[in-house]
Amino acid sequence: MDTKSILLVGVGGQGTILASKILTTGLMNADYDVKMSEIHGMSQRGGSVSTQVRYGKKVYSPIIGLGEADILVSFEEMECYRYLRYLKKDGNVILNDYQMPSAPILSGKAEYPEGLKEEIVKKVDNSLVIDAAKIAKEIGNIKTMNIVLLGALIKSMKLDFIDWEDVIRNNVKEKFIDINIKALKRGMEVV
Amino acid sequence: MKKLMTGNEAIARGVYEAGITFAAAYPGTPSTEILENVALYKDDIVAEWAPNEKVAFESALGASIAGARTFASMKQVGVNVAADPMFSFSYTGVNGGFVMVSADEPGIHSSQTEQDNRYYAKFAKLAMLEPSDSGEAKEMVKEAVKISEEFDTIALIRMTTRVCHSKSIVELNERCNVPLKNYTKNINKYATMPAISMKLRVKVEDRMKKLEKFSNETPLNYIEWNDKKIGVISSGVAYQYAKEVFGDTVSYLKLGFTYPLPMDKIKSFADEVDTLYVIEELEPFIEEQIKANGIDCIGKDKIPNVGELNPHIIRKNILDKENDSLDTDANKLIPRPPTLCAGCPHRGVFYELGKRKNIMVTGDIGCYGLGALPPLSSVDTIICMGASVSAGHGAAKVYRNNNSDKKVVSVIGDSTFFHSGMTGLLDVAYNQSNTVTIILDNRITGMTGHQDHPGTGITAQGQETLEADIEVIVKALGIRNVKTINPLRLNEMKEALDWALDLNEPSVIITRWPCALKRRTEKEKNEFGSRFDICKVNESICIGCKKCLSTGCPALSFNLEDKKAVINENMCLGCEICSQVCPVNAIDTIK
Numbered sequence: 001m002d003t004k005s006i007l008l009v010g011v012g013g014q015g016t017i018l019a020s021k022i023l024t025t026g027l028m029n030a031d032y033d034v035k036m037s038e039i040h041g042m043s044q045r046g047g048s049v050s051t052q053v054r055y056g057k058k059v060y061s062p063i064i065g066l067g068e069a070d071i072l073v074s075f076e077e078m079e080c081y082r083y084l085r086y087l088k089k090d091g092n093v094i095l096n097d098y099q100m101p102s103a104p105i106l107s108g109k110a111e112y113p114e115g116l117k118e119e120i121v122k123k124v125d126n127s128l129v130i131d132a133a134k135i136a137k138e139i140g141n142i143k144t145m146n147i148v149l150l151g152a153l154i155k156s157m158k159l160d161f162i163d164w165e166d167v168i169r170n171n172v173k174e175k176f177i178d179i180n181i182k183a184l185k186r187g188m189e190v191v
Numbered sequence: 192m193k194k195l196m197t198g199n200e201a202i203a204r205g206v207y208e209a210g211i212t213f214a215a216a217y218p219g220t221p222s223t224e225i226l227e228n229v230a231l232y233k234d235d236i237v238a239e240w241a242p243n244e245k246v247a248f249e250s251a252l253g254a255s256i257a258g259a260r261t262f263a264s265m266k267q268v269g270v271n272v273a274a275d276p277m278f279s280f281s282y283t284g285v286n287g288g289f290v291m292v293s294a295d296e297p298g299i300h301s302s303q304t305e306q307d308n309r310y311y312a313k314f315a316k317l318a319m320l321e322p323s324d325s326g327e328a329k330e331m332v333k334e335a336v337k338i339s340e341e342f343d344t345i346a347l348i349r350m351t352t353r354v355c356h357s358k359s360i361v362e363l364n365e366r367c368n369v370p371l372k373n374y375t376k377n378i379n380k381y382a383t384m385p386a387i388s389m390k391l392r393v394k395v396e397d398r399m400k401k402l403e404k405f406s407n408e409t410p411l412n413y414i415e416w417n418d419k420k421i422g423v424i425s426s427g428v429a430y431q432y433a434k435e436v437f438g439d440t441v442s443y444l445k446l447g448f449t450y451p452l453p454m455d456k457i458k459s460f461a462d463e464v465d466t467l468y469v470i471e472e473l474e475p476f477i478e479e480q481i482k483a484n485g486i487d488c489i490g491k492d493k494i495p496n497v498g499e500l501n502p503h504i505i506r507k508n509i510l511d512k513e514n515d516s517l518d519t520d521a522n523k524l525i526p527r528p529p530t531l532c533a534g535c536p537h538r539g540v541f542y543e544l545g546k547r548k549n550i551m552v553t554g555d556i557g558c559y560g561l562g563a564l565p566p567l568s569s570v571d572t573i574i575c576m577g578a579s580v581s582a583g584h585g586a587a588k589v590y591r592n593n594n595s596d597k598k599v600v601s602v603i604g605d606s607t608f609f610h611s612g613m614t615g616l617l618d619v620a621y622n623q624s625n626t627v628t629i630i631l632d633n634r635i636t637g638m639t640g641h642q643d644h645p646g647t648g649i650t651a652q653g654q655e656t657l658e659a660d661i662e663v664i665v666k667a668l669g670i671r672n673v674k675t676i677n678p679l680r681l682n683e684m685k686e687a688l689d690w691a692l693d694l695n696e697p698s699v700i701i702t703r704w705p706c707a708l709k710r711r712t713e714k715e716k717n718e719f720g721s722r723f724d725i726c727k728v729n730e731s732i733c734i735g736c737k738k739c740l741s742t743g744c745p746a747l748s749f750n751l752e753d754k755k756a757v758i759n760e761n762m763c764l765g766c767e768i769c770s771q772v773c774p775v776n777a778i779d780t781i782k
Contacts, residue, residue, distance in 0.1 A: 011527070025195060028193070028195050028360060033360065034359065035324070035357055035358065035359045036359075037357035038357070039300075047529055048527045059359070061434075061435035061501070061502050062353060062357035062358075062359065062428070063353065063501055065503035065506075065514060066513075066516045067514030067516030078524060078525065082524055085516045085517055085518075086516070087517060088515075089515045089516070089517065101748065102525050102526065102527040103527065103528055103745060104525055104526065105525055105748075106745065106748035106749070107566070107737075107743075107748070108737065108740065108751060110525045113523045113524065113525060116523065123517050123518075124517070
């Protein structure tokens, strides 16, 4: 098979890194060669964060170039637009319907850009907009938003043959296992 | 067993498997996680945070002379700090194998400079290895320790951010336990006095010849034959990028051992291919040496020497091809600049400093570099670790000798003070300038993610230890005017600054409060309390003046509709800086 490239983007603190860790572990368990790269800004909170996962028979570069991602999963609206150029022309987008204003917006120096979501949906044929926060809240913990999105990603990439529950059991704290499995399932159902 | 590991985790695993028993480092991106992971092997390896890279290197070289397999890691600029002992130890050679890592940072994600430390191998005459992914990184530590012992040399493993921080699959092996080597006193080997050094100098040249022979023979440097129209010589992550672009359509000479270069192997490879490309990240380190040997190749004509390399650049510059990508309008995007965290104890310091006129603020390396950015904008210089104090000294002397009333304030963190601020402060006291030095003591190494240091009372492997007292040290260095304050109380900060700026001799203000992200120890809970309450804006009082926003706190925002400040309850830690700044007392803490 050809190497597949997944780009996950969001804002520091949204859980993109845990989602990527679960994703890469599952892919390794399924005997794919996997490489993953993280890019995060200097700030521990509030900076733009992206993780890149590539898998296949043999993976060389750990990073994804412009126009190379098969799927872009964005945890935040503006970040999705920021990274859209990395998507293949016929790639998929999973967009969390969620906005997090950045520092210049918070301080009233700029306004959150309008119409990005609409523009993304118009540009990308295969785009899926999910209100992951709403689903996560329904399950009982807003912080599982990341796993809801991971569920949607797994289904979209047809990776649901992998035993993800097992990966979750081995990678999250015991008291959060059940709720994360629930989040994963709900995410998969959305697709 | 196979495991997904970052390059840094893989290096740590290699350190374990190679039978290394002593390791030391100073934290610095992208190298930090190496020692953090080595420290987990508590039963087998002594792993220590040293006050700086020179000390880390020197303690490891002492352990090597004593007969142990040893290890030191640092970021690229850290090697500059360790360079002095590194050059000497290159002359003496080792006893137990000595492996060091330089984690370079193409693209300068979180450094002062973008330097290609492969030149250090050439300059200091060391053996050098360059892994291109995690699996290689782990195996190369084991190779490096053997090379170090066999050729009596430092073995330098040169990594880059993308190798350090990306994950790939690693096959785990057992640890090989090796006994200590005998140490016998031998000043002709270990004492670099001129007469001895001159002999060692000759020995080093002989060693480099032997290493070049090894470089030509080792399977670390291998050829992959495909079509011979194009040949690519590459090393490190650049090799992976080249493979990504060309796949099996071109032939490769993959270099894992990159100093000394395998010039015979390179010549024979070059002879077989029509066009030879050298694809390397940053400087033309390999290209220059190849050309100096009279071999024609294309390198930096096509591949830039600035910034991180990637497959896109190779594809575009060599094949003249670009991927199709969607058009977006970058003007629509609002940046996400880094900010001091909500509740950061440095915020009040920079807020008060920003109000002072006629001062120069010499800054240093750490989170507090963000004090240079808007809205705080109160730092003038950031040079390298420790330079705030000594650069401040020089500037203050010039102002005073030219009858200028401009004052100098130097700011430095606690970890950085131990790293190389102490010597600068000794200079201030000894050569008598009237600087104000503010030591931002947030009780941890903040920027790199909370590593302990001599001031925290805890070692890298979690043991309790002596806690260095900054106030006592400062006084011992000769500073008579010392005040320790709580930086969350703006009036304390203001009064301390008034006091210090008024003096005609040097002073130190220690701002003591834990990093906002730090989990407090029991001892710290006793001193600083446990968590705070949170702050809230009383909307009926708020006049929408945005004064609170000038503190740059990310928990604060401004509601454009009703023109009131808003505090994000999930982020606020109740430090109360904003409430002290508010002119109408509209912000209060709530339980």
